Amino acid sequence: MTLTLQETRQHIQSSLLATGASPEQAQSESGWILEYLRGVSQATLYLTESERLSESEWAQLQDFLYQRTVKRIPIQYLLHEAWFYGLKFYVNPYVLIPRPETELLVEKAMALLKPGMQVLDVGTGPGTIALTLAHQQGQSVSITAVDVSPEALQVARINQKRLGTEVLLLPAGDLFAPVAEEQFDVIVSNPPYIDRVLKPTLTPEVLDHEPHLALFPPESEDAYYFYRRLAAESKAHLKPNGHILMECGADMGPDITQIFLQHGYTHIHITRDYAGLDRIITASL
Numbered sequence: 001m002t003l004t005l006q007e008t009r010q011h012i013q014s015s016l017l018a019t020g021a022s023p024e025q026a027q028s029e030s031g032w033i034l035e036y037l038r039g040v041s042q043a044t045l046y047l048t049e050s051e052r053l054s055e056s057e058w059a060q061l062q063d064f065l066y067q068r069t070v071k072r073i074p075i076q077y078l079l080h081e082a083w084f085y086g087l088k089f090y091v092n093p094y095v096l097i098p099r100p101e102t103e104l105l106v107e108k109a110m111a112l113l114k115p116g117m118q119v120l121d122v123g124t125g126p127g128t129i130a131l132t133l134a135h136q137q138g139q140s141v142s143i144t145a146v147d148v149s150p151e152a153l154q155v156a157r158i159n160q161k162r163l164g165t166e167v168l169l170l171p172a173g174d175l176f177a178p179v180a181e182e183q184f185d186v187i188v189s190n191p192p193y194i195d196r197v198l199k200p201t202l203t204p205e206v207l208d209h210e211p212h213l214a215l216f217p218p219e220s221e222d223a224y225y226f227y228r229r230l231a232a233e234s235k236a237h238l239k240p241n242g243h244i245l246m247e248c249g250a251d252m253g254p255d256i257t258q259i260f261l262q263h264g265y266t267h268i269h270i271t272r273d274y275a276g277l278d279r280i281i282t283a284s285l
């Protein structure tokens with residue numbers, strides 16, 4: 001006999017806790033997995049807790065838990081979905097899974113946007129920032145998105161279609177190469193910023209499954225590589241009074257400020273996240 005839904009939930013949670021997942025994460029994931037297995041909402045799951053899984057659902061669960069807890073594939077890649085700013089994004093292993101920290105970048109950008117403005121998202125991945133801004137702003141601003149990865153842009157195209165947003169997704173190219181001489185009012189970017197020396201601190205979910213192109217600067221470069229390039233290269237792409245907003249790592253704010261000062265930027269502001277860590281740098285000339 002198989003387990004009841006309530007027992008299955010416990011079983012999934014213990015399996016996840018054994019991999020080092022936090023209790024909150026284990027609780028959320030167990031709900032998503034049951035939702036996926038049964039094809040019903042959370043509310044229905046709670047109303048039917050004493051029901052038992054069918055034999056085929058149980059077999060499917062074993063396979064799912066193997067992928068999730070032994071192969072350590074992130075749940076978002078197994079379900080092909082990730083939530084960001086209340087929107088459901090399609091994801092696959094060619095794109096970084098959108099992180100809640102990045103929502104702060106969206107909020108800071110929205111506070112600067114005015115009708116008619118032109119925005120550029122550099123390193124859009126699955127379209128996280130660009131498509132969310134487009135969803136929030138409608139057609140009052142025009143948004144362009146670029147990425148070096150054609151596979152990531154393909155995922156952004158899928159999300160663009162699903163969300164019904166209007167973003168100009170350009171062919172793949174290095175940083176500003178796809179936008180030639182164009183200038184923008186606001187440039188946003190969440191560039192790869194994890195120092196390769198930190199690899200041993202990353203979970204297998206991140207290190208073994210998320211694209212290294214999205215996590216790390218190129219080999220032999222330090223964590224500030226993209227900020228140096230953004231500081232040097234964005235000047236040619238900002239309109240007068242334009243702003244660049246970037247996500248950064250927890251303690252990177254002061255060094256990024258220095259980099260932008262050296263490149264002639266005058267107004268540089270660090271925004272900390274809810275945990276009090278440096279998270280967003282805003283700079284203008």
Ligand SMILES: C[S@@+](CC[C@H](N)C(=O)[O-])C[C@H]1O[C@@H](n2cnc3c(N)ncnc32)[C@H](O)[C@@H]1O
Nearest residue numbers: 123124125128147148149174175190191192214
């Ligand atoms: C940290 S991910 C951010 C993805 C998404 N914007 C987000 O915030 O969730 C960095 C993105 O930059 C892209 N990228 C890496 N090197 C790049 C380069 N030289 N030029 C343009 N994009 C690059 C990666 O493919 C990846 O999609």
